[in-house]
Amino acid sequence: MLDEFMQGFASAREVNLMRIKEAKENGAKVVGIYCTYCPQELILAAGAIPVGLCGMSENPIAAAEETLPRNLCPLIKSSYGFAATDTCPFFHFSDFIVGETTCDGKKKMFEMMQDLKPVHVMQLPHVNNTKASFDLWVEELRCLKNRLEKELQVSISDQDIWEAVEVINKENQAVKAMFDLNRADPPPLSGMEMLTAAWSRSFSSNKGEMIKNLHAVVEEVANQPENRQTKAPRVLLTGCPVGLGTEKVIRLTEEMGAYIVAMENCSGYKTLELQTDTNVTDPIVALAEKYLAIPCSCMSPNPYRLELLEKMIDDFRVDAVIDLTWQACHTYNIEAFAVGKLVKSKGLPYLHLESDYSNSDLESLKVRIEAMLEMIEK
Amino acid sequence: MIVIGIDIGSVAAKGYLINYDSHHRALIPTGWSPREAGQTIIERLLAASGLASDQVERIYVTGYGRVAFDQADKTVTEIKCHARGIAELYSEVRTIIDIGGQDSKVIRIGEQGRVLDFAMNDKCAAGTGRFLQVMATALGLDVSELGDAEDPGQMQTISSMCTVFAESEIIGSLARGNPKGGIIAGLHQSVGKRVAAMARRMGIKEQVAFTGGVAINPGVKRALEEEIGAKIMVPEVCQYTGALGAALLALENG
Numbered sequence: 001m002l003d004e005f006m007q008g009f010a011s012a013r014e015v016n017l018m019r020i021k022e023a024k025e026n027g028a029k030v031v032g033i034y035c036t037y038c039p040q041e042l043i044l045a046a047g048a049i050p051v052g053l054c055g056m057s058e059n060p061i062a063a064a065e066e067t068l069p070r071n072l073c074p075l076i077k078s079s080y081g082f083a084a085t086d087t088c089p090f091f092h093f094s095d096f097i098v099g100e101t102t103c104d105g106k107k108k109m110f111e112m113m114q115d116l117k118p119v120h121v122m123q124l125p126h127v128n129n130t131k132a133s134f135d136l137w138v139e140e141l142r143c144l145k146n147r148l149e150k151e152l153q154v155s156i157s158d159q160d161i162w163e164a165v166e167v168i169n170k171e172n173q174a175v176k177a178m179f180d181l182n183r184a185d186p187p188p189l190s191g192m193e194m195l196t197a198a199w200s201r202s203f204s205s206n207k208g209e210m211i212k213n214l215h216a217v218v219e220e221v222a223n224q225p226e227n228r229q230t231k232a233p234r235v236l237l238t239g240c241p242v243g244l245g246t247e248k249v250i251r252l253t254e255e256m257g258a259y260i261v262a263m264e265n266c267s268g269y270k271t272l273e274l275q276t277d278t279n280v281t282d283p284i285v286a287l288a289e290k291y292l293a294i295p296c297s298c299m300s301p302n303p304y305r306l307e308l309l310e311k312m313i314d315d316f317r318v319d320a321v322i323d324l325t326w327q328a329c330h331t332y333n334i335e336a337f338a339v340g341k342l343v344k345s346k347g348l349p350y351l352h353l354e355s356d357y358s359n360s361d362l363e364s365l366k367v368r369i370e371a372m373l374e375m376i377e378k
Numbered sequence: 379m380i381v382i383g384i385d386i387g388s389v390a391a392k393g394y395l396i397n398y399d400s401h402h403r404a405l406i407p408t409g410w411s412p413r414e415a416g417q418t419i420i421e422r423l424l425a426a427s428g429l430a431s432d433q434v435e436r437i438y439v440t441g442y443g444r445v446a447f448d449q450a451d452k453t454v455t456e457i458k459c460h461a462r463g464i465a466e467l468y469s470e471v472r473t474i475i476d477i478g479g480q481d482s483k484v485i486r487i488g489e490q491g492r493v494l495d496f497a498m499n500d501k502c503a504a505g506t507g508r509f510l511q512v513m514a515t516a517l518g519l520d521v522s523e524l525g526d527a528e529d530p531g532q533m534q535t536i537s538s539m540c541t542v543f544a545e546s547e548i549i550g551s552l553a554r555g556n557p558k559g560g561i562i563a564g565l566h567q568s569v570g571k572r573v574a575a576m577a578r579r580m581g582i583k584e585q586v587a588f589t590g591g592v593a594i595n596p597g598v599k600r601a602l603e604e605e606i607g608a609k610i611m612v613p614e615v616c617q618y619t620g621a622l623g624a625a626l627l628a629l630e631n632g
Contacts (some may be wrong), residue, residue, distance in 0.1 A: 344495075363442065364481075364500045371457035375493050 002224070005217050006193050012200035013244075019205045020049060024093055029152045032094030034079060034118075034264045035102055036294055037124055039141055039287045041276070043098070044164035044207070045156045047147045051090045052202025053097075055079035056245035058357040060087055060088055067112065073328045074357040075241060076105045083116050085116040090203070091117075096151045098144065100124045102298045103331065118145045128292045128299050145284065161283040165205050167275045174214035175201065176272040181221050182261045183316055186230045188221045191237065191250040191260025198267050199244045232257055233376045234317055238264040238309060238339060239324035239353075240332050250323050253369050258359055262316040264309055265324075270295060273308070297331035305335070306342050313346060319376045320349040322369070327356045349375040380429060381436045383624025384419050384450070385459065386412045386443030389479030390591060393419035395427055395434075396629055401422040402426045403618055412443025420449070438616040438628040440620050442480070446567075454627055456620050457485055457496050459541035461554060463623030464587050465491025467613045474585040475573060475602065475621075477592035477611070479507040491623075497580050503541040505572035507592045513565050517558060518543050525595035528566055529559025536564040539572060563597065570601030577606060586610045 020030060028036045029048040033040060043050040060081025061074060067084065068077055082088035091097075097119040100112035110121045115330040126131035143158055175198060181188050189197075197217065205211040235258050237250065250260050264270055274293050280286035295305035313321065321343045325333045336352045343350035351362055355361055385392045386408060387427050393404040408415045416439060424431060439450035439501065440459040447453075449528045456476075464471050474485040481500035488494050507521070514521040534556045538544040538619035548561050569592070587606050593616035603610050614618060 284438040349495075361501075363445075364498070366445075367442075367455050367457070368498060370498060372495065374455060374458045 002188075002217065002220050004212060005220065008213060009197040010199040011021060013203045013210075016203040016205045018370060020051065020093055023049060023205065025099055029095045030090075030093045031148070031152075032091055032097045034098075034106070035100050036271050037100045037122070037291055037296070038098050039291055040286055041145065041161060041164035041168050041283075042141070042148060044167060045122055045160035046152050046154050047160075048152055049205050050096065050149070051205075053079060053088065053091050053094070054202070054241060054243065055088075056084050056243035056357075057082070058245075060085050061357065062167060068109065071239075071328055072105050073103075073326045074246075075326055075329075080109050080113060084260045096120070096148075098122065098199040102296065103329070105217050105328070107301060118151065120151075124298070125292070126298055126300055132291060133311055134288065136172065138191070138285055141284045141288050158278060158283050161287070162278065165278060165283060165286065167211075168273050169278075171211050171214075172179050172272055172275060174211045174218075176214065176269075177218045178214050179262065179269055179272065181218060182259075184226075185234065185317055186226075186232065187234065187261045189217075191235075191254055191263065192247065193360070194260070194263065195242065195247055195267070196244060200261075202243075202267075204325050207324050207332050219267060231378055232259050233319045233373055233378060234261040236260075236262045236264065236309075236312060236316060237268070237317040237324065238321060239336070241266045242324065243267055248359065248362065249322060249355070249365065249369070251355060252362065252366055253322065253373075256366075256370055256373055257322075258373055260322075261318065262312050264305075264312060266294075266296065269308070269312060270305075290328070297329075297335040302335065309339065310342060310346070313343070313348065318348065319378060320351070320372055322372070323350065323352045325352065325354045327354060348356075379435050380433050381438070381625050381628035382420060382423060382434055383459070383621045383626070383628055384416050384437065384439045384441075384447070385456065385618075385620035385624060386416050386439065386447060387478050387480075387591070387620075388442055390617065390619040391415035391419050391441070391443065392618050394618055394625040395421050395429075396424040396625045397427055397429065399425075401625075403615070403621075405617060406505040408443060412441075412446040413448065414449040416443065417448065421582055436631070440624045446449040451628070454624060455527070457483065457495055457498075459587055459620040459623030459627065461487045461491040461493045461620075461623065462614070462626050463491075463619035464589065465521040466622065466626055467615070467619070468585065468587055468611055471585045471587040471611065473577065473586045475577060475586065475588045476590040477506060477569070477588075477598065478590040479511075479572060481578070482506050482573050482590075482592075484573070484580055486580060486583065490576060495580055497576050499576055502536040502589075504539040504544075505569050505576075507590070508567060509541050509544070510565065510592065510598075511594070512541050512545055513548060516548055517552070517562065522594070524562055524565070525597045527559055528562040528597040528600075529557060530563040530597075530600065532557045532560030532563070533567065534564040536561070536568045539568065563601075566595070566597035566601040567605075568600055570605040574602060574605035582608065583607055584608050588612045589616045591617050593617075
């Protein structure tokens with residue numbers, strides 16, 4: 001039964017592609033987004049379908065390198081490459097793109113993307129504890145709302161936004177409930193299963209159905225007898241975003257007999273404790289608060305990421321931590337030092353890996369992961 | 379009990395047979411087939427010890443060729459094997475520097491060779507045996523001659539870390555009439571700097587041991603000692619530490 005749900009998540013991309021195509025033919029609008037900082041509530045409130053476009057394939061990178069420097073993070077190159085070669089159907093269907101100035105690479109890439117599609121770039125402040133940066137972010141959300149109204153020729157009321165807030169809050173709770181299943185030992189879900197389910201969110205054109213399916217997984221697991229006995233090491237994955245297509249570290253780790261029991265990255269747990277406060281008067285202010293609290297390494301300082309990691313290490317009874325940096329992602333790469341210090345202070349093995357989307361380093365990743373697993377005393 | 383540990387590296391395959399109180403070693407170039415190299419090592423060890431293959435209780439294999447070799451009871455990473463091997467030779471060692479043909483690594487160990495942390499460089503040839511091999515060829519020498527040919531008193535600094543650029547740099551240096559011995563000392567210093575930086579990032583705790591094929595070269599040992607500011611011990615069997623560790627783990631069924 002659990003397998004069936006997982007297959008449902010795995011085929012979400014294909015199924016939703018056809019649905020979105022049909023919806024487009026019936027006049028619906030599609031907005032492409034790249035990051036968890038994008039307030040998708042505003043897109044839902046505009047009656048449009050948000051789709052995640054973050055590039056997770058090596059295929060379009062060579063084409064992207066005709067324009068972008070080679071020594072740039074693969075996520076940015078892949079995202080741009082899909083757009084430039086028009087090989088991502090979701091980009092193809094997007095009427096409008098929303099980007100953020102999360103890092104230098106992305107903000108300059110979005111400038112180039114404007115030649116391909118209308119792109120609205122939100123100025124994300126990199127400090128999240130001052131009034132000035134908060135005010136800027138509120139203003140940026142208002143700008144996005146205005147731009148959406150203009151581009152999609154709709155008007156967005158506060159009521160529309162609050163309704164969307166409720167949907168996304170519920171979806172977040174449902175994803176968190178699924179991730180939290182793995183606090184159990186042995187973990188009911190593999191890392192690959194968690195990733196498949198979480199990643200399918202970016203394509204889901206029907207949030208209600210997504211939430212229902214996530215709840216169904218939680219219920220199904222609750223009904224399952226606990227029959228698997230395992231002493232398999234429990235590993236937490238943190239660092240740069242990982243999605244279907246860039247799951248090599250999760251796959252290798254699990255092939256060696258360990259479990260990725262939790263993921264702190266942005267398609268994982270990073271945003272799951274953050275709920276939009278529905279007691280605030282202005283929904284834009286409420287959204288700004290939630291989004292600015294995301295503990296991405298682009299924030300300076302970024303204490304919440306370390307707090308969250310420490311809590312996850314305890315809650316998920318983690319035996320070791322893998323920190324994955326995509327090549328040329330400076331902020332995650334530098335923050336790895338602080339993460340390593342935290343993990344080691346808890347007496348656990350810590351492995352920092354630097355890689356890209358290619359398969360050229362599978363053997364060297366394997367030996368590192370294997371050596372780290374050998375360090376676990378269990 | 380009779381056990382065998384095999385370490386199939388990128389350049390050389392090493393074997394260590396433990397037969398109760400005696401032991402035998404074997405080393406051959408890995409060549410194009412790590413699997414065949416492993417097979418040959420077993421044959422050599424059996425021939426040297428006069429034992430038959432069915433007398434061997436367990437075979438553990440490590441090194442980059444470990445996955446290609448299908449006759450082992452278990453594969454173990456070279457990190458764990460080096461740690462175990464060194465713990466047997468020097469119980470006081472807490473940091474291992476291993477420089478092989480295609481990678482270099484630093485391993486921090488605790489009591490009984492328990493691995494506490496490690497760092498590896500295998501993204502590029504800088505700081506590996508391959509780097510020295512390419513440079514030796516450019517200097518018209520065999521890599522085994524480098525150690526005795528260096529002259530640190532006339533050190534010529536090599537600034538390129540990249541193997542390709544370093545090669546043209548030494549050709550230029552030779553053309554300007556700089557002494558070969560000084561250039562070789564500079565090459566050793568360059569490897570030492572690179573690996574010492576990796577070790578310092580992880581934290582060096584004495585005592586320090588140096589293993590792998592490159593440890594045979596006294597020039598690299600000298601450079602490493604200067605760069606990390608500590609005495610370094612090189613076991614006589616520095617090329618066999620991984621194979622020894624694998625054999626000991628096989629003995630302990632670890």
